[in-house]
Amino acid sequence: MSNLQLEIKQMIIETLDLEDIEPNDIVDDEPLFVEGLGLDSIDALEIGLALQKRYGIKLKADSEDTREHFASINALAVLIESQRAI
Template sequence: MDQLQTELKMLIIEALNLEDITVDDIETNAPLFGDGLGLDSIDALELGLAIKKTYHVVIDADDTNTRQHFASVENLAKYISENKA
């Protein structure tokens, strides 16, 4: 799981072109949106596409749990590991 979390942090940095941020800057439990990393809805779409391409896991934008899945790197890693083919 730790490796997946690190991979996700790298994916977030690459997919969203966060040039001034390193893997160490992204806290595993910190919110990705709002006060945490400060991502927005456009970032969520881009990240969703990158996750689909990398892990073949589709995150349904209409699912009521999607906000929870995107809450933190930890939640994303858990969701991906549970839904990976």
Template sequence: MNVLEQEIKQLIIDALELEDIAVADIDSNEPLFVDGLGLDSIDALELGLAIKKQYKIKLDANSEDTKKYFASVSSLAEFIQSEQQAA
């Protein structure tokens, strides 16, 4: 597991106050919403804000691409890395 994916997993746990879940419990390729981790739209907003704050990244809530980025921890990590390299 790469460092960025581990950071994102910890950010998810902290931002959403998921006290019963450990970093090791989150599969990087598992869906974050509905199936998988089971997050909902309110969780998406909170997670989006946490990512914007932590990584200084702009997110467009209405973009189809943003929905793809939030599909899993690994897709979020790829998105964050690409945004950081572009900056």
């Protein structure tokens, strides 16, 4: 697990106040929503705000790309890396 994936996992746990989950419980390529971690649309909004604050990432709520970026920890890491390169 890279430092960025670990950072993202810790941010999600802190942002959503997931008390019973450790970073190692979240699989990098498993879905974050519905199956997998089981998050919902409200959780997505909170994660989106946390990403904007922490990494300065701009997201469009109704964009299909945004849905793809939120598919997994790995997808979020790719998004963050791509924004850092700009």
